[in-house]
Amino acid sequence: MIMRKMLLGAALLALTVTSCVSLPTEEVGTPSGSDDAQSGGVIKVGILQPRSLDPADASDPASQLVVRTMCDSLLLTDAVTGELVPGISDEWTPNANYGGTRILLSLREDVYFPDGTQVDARTVVDSLSRLAREETAGSMATLLRDVQGYDHIRGETEDPPDRSTEYLTGVRVSDPFGLEIVLPRLEDAGWVRRLANAATAIVDDEAARADPLRFARQPVCAGPYQLAAPWNPGDPIIRLVRNEHYNGSPAGYTADGAGYADEIHFYTFATPEEAHQAYVDGWVDIVQPLPAERAAISEAEPDNYVTGNDPLMVYVGLPWQPGNLFEDPEVRLALSRGLDRQAIADTAYAGGAVPATGFLPPLVGPAYHEDACPDQLPAVPDTDSAPAALDGQTVPLYFYDGYPANALVADQVVAAWAAYGLTVEPTPLPEEDFLAMAEGGFDGPFLTGWDGDRMGTPEEYLQSLVVTGEAANVARFSDPVLDRYFINDVTPFGGQAGPGLDVEEEQLIALERAEQRVCELMPVIPVVSMRSHWLVRAEALGSARESVLDRFGEPALREVWVEPQPTEEATTDAPTTES
Structure with a gap:
């Protein structure tokens, strides 16, 4: 599943409680209402x-x-x-x-x-x-x-x-x-x-x-x-x-x-x-x-149209194998820097998403950093540093054909990576074929989404996405140093962040360090963070x-x-x- x-x-399950742990204090009281x-x-x-x-x-x-x-x-x-x-x-x-x-x-x-x-x-x-x-x-x-x-x-x-x-x-x-x-x-x-x-x-x-x-x-x-x-x-x-x-x-x-x-x-x-x-x-x-119809409805009913957080993020997966094109972290970083995330949010999702600035969605609360990866996920595409390994290469880009937005995202990726001399061939697949390829291992980039499933913490959200052998690590990325850091420092109790810090502070510091390391490795490429949209009759x-x-x-x-x-x-x- x-x-x-x-x-x-797939549609989000809305079961994660993904804000960092907050211990009860004397300041917890009754919220004030209208x-x-x-x-x-x-x-x-x-x-x-x-x-x-x-x-x-x-x-x-x-x-x-x-x-x-x-x-x-x-x-x-x-x-x-x-x-x-x-x-x-x-x-x-x-x-x-x-x-x-x-x-x-x-x-x-x-x-x-x-x-x-x-x-x-x-x-x-x-x-x-x-x-x-x-x-x-x-x-x-x-x-x-x-x-x-x-x-x-x-x-x-x-x-x-x-x-x-x-x-x-x-x-x-x-x-x-x-x-x-x-x-x-x-x-x-x-x-x-x-x-x-x-x-x-x-x-x-x-x-x-x-x-x-x-x-x-x-x-x-x-x-x-x-x-x-x-x-x-x-x-x-x-x-x-x-x-x-x-x-x-x-x-x-x-x-x-x-x-x-x-x-x-x-x-x-x-x-x-x-x-x-x-x-x-x-x-x-x-x-x-x-x-x-979101754009038209938001314009026609601005008082009734409300938006909020959503746990779902969209990524470009890069199949990781020793010796392949995507093993080189400089290649992965260049591909990330070349994407125009704002254009993807505007054209593929019609305002239903915002550019990703890190690996965690905004709803994780204190664990979210608005500019977690400023160099790796730039607001403006940066194609100045083009690895020579990309020039003249041709790769497929696999995506599930059941969502029209996927084809629009693929078009943006094709245009962005062409600046490196890389030819990308959009390859839509029906659900059964897409899942079968995932089981056997992708041989090229692919579009994927992750909402944390039943993950109970921001640490688990990130760990499941990038640690060797985890369920959401479909790209099969593996970095032993990163694995040990999650197992020994992030998961236990945030690591030993320093004297005088409580559990929550330790967790936040350890998680921030982990996300920075993930940004440097770029095991998958964050593209956009989805937004929740509702009509509420004012x-x-x-x-x-x-x-x-x-x-x-x-x-x-x-x-x-x-x-x-x-x-x-x-x-x-x-x-x-x-x-």
């Missing part, structure tokens, strides 16, 4: 049909949006800053050392499922174990792969200890509202950010065991909203109503995290065209615009925060409030469904 997403630039914000009303959102509403299997953008709106996780991500803030857990202490990592969490005592059942440490153990359990078969289980006992609960060991196939042995109750998570082979204090992923939302495992089929249709979680009725794939509307037993999560949201709308309706559609038409017809007030909706989109480019629906509308203006054409 990772390779398919990496190569085809004075105009008011409660009540219904928010209507147009989305593609979700795969699942069970947090353990919510791997696509639509599923993640519904789950993130409905459920709370142990930790949350501030919609504006991207920092970790308390959720169901009000305190957490990650402790990384040479023996692994231990995370101590204290739980709030006022958290309840919609039926009034209190959430305690035992509930959390059951819920996280369910996510990892083999029989649950959730697509997001690998988020917990570093937890002690993961191999037992997944059925990957012979003669596992008693009960270890039912419960993660590395998630332990320390007191009724305290627990410990043990990561025996991972020295990474930043792992804790995975506990803010929507997939780790705390659910009622007892209800799931009692009636698995019903739970799949109507999962029970601790959060501000709940499903009004069981949901079946293909149902035209997903209706969320308030959880009357919700007591808030004040650090992550305004209005104590309870949301402003009385109900949130997700209208589901088979195609983006159908979803967009529903917005045009007034059925929904929030939807993603069609890429081909006359119908307001936002309690600065933007209606969160730091990850998704609608922060708990921060959206409904403008009162005269009853005679209400639409009568909205699709309906039995609840």
Whole structure:
């Protein structure tokens, strides 16, 4: 799955929490909202049909949006800053050392499922174990792969200890509202950010065991909203109503995290065209615009058009083999410097992307550096230093033929590299052939996209892209020195950055050094960082925060409030469904 997403630039999964770890301090408080914000009303959102509403299997953008709106996780991500803030857990202490990592969490005592059942440490153990359990078969289980006992609960060991196939042995109750998570082979204090992923939302495992089929249709979680009725794939509307037993999560949201709308309706559609038409017809007030119409829509509806971050970046992969043309770092750097990234963003993506300035997307928060690679990724193309090895050479440029933008990017690459005397032959391939070539190894440059998949940290995002043997390293680049630096310094706890620095500062410094080294080696060529685009009907909706989109480019629906509308203006054409 990772390779398919990496190569085809598939829709982002919206499950990474990719800002650097932020430890709770006395400064964490309730975000302030707009004075105009008011409660009540219904928010209507147009989305593609979700795969699942069970947090353990919510791997696509639509599923993640519904789950993130409905459920709370142990930790949350501030919609504006991207920092970790308390959720169901009000305190957490990650402790990384040479023996692994231990995370101590204290739980709030006022958290309840919609039926009034209190959430305690035992509930959390059951819920996280369910996510990892083999029989649950959730697509997001690998988020917990570093937890002690993961191999037992997944059925990957012979003669596992008693009960270890039912419960993660590395998630332990320390007191009724305290627990410990043990990561025996991972020295990474930043792992804790995975506990803010929507997939780790705390659910009622007892209800799931009692009636698995019903739970799949109507999962029970601790959060501000709940499903009004069981949901079946293909149902035209997903209706969320308030959880009357919700007591808030004040650090992550305004209005104590309870949301402003009385109900949130997700209208589901088979195609983006159908979803967009529903917005045009007034059925929904929030939807993603069609890429081909972004420029026209942004000009026609400037008050309704909003953009934000996106985890997806587009790269040109360079097949790396000892002795081939692309083994020489000077060749790779010259090819990078020759690209006109602004022209690619304008012509291929019509404003839907911005030129890449490094290897990490902007949404990684404090780990993002606006000019991480100024010499290697110049704002203005630089073709003055042309390696002689390129002159007179001919190479293919492979890309998946399912996205029109890929052909436009290829045209720009052809024109740019011609300045070096290099002839580039655009070679579009259908999905099956493209993936088959990737398995066997590309023999020429190729276009690829990477959104971090399930990577939980900026370190993992970068490591998976460039370290030998990693899933996203499709170019098969290999540099032993770089590998050792990631393994020994970046992944553990940011390396020893210096006296007086806390874990976060060490991580940031080590990651910055790693990205600088990657810039010098240029294992793949960053081209553009994508942007998230949404239409939000301004006359119908307001936002309690600065933007209606969160730091990850998704609608922060708990921060959206409904403008009162005269009853005679209400639409009568909205699709309906039995609840």
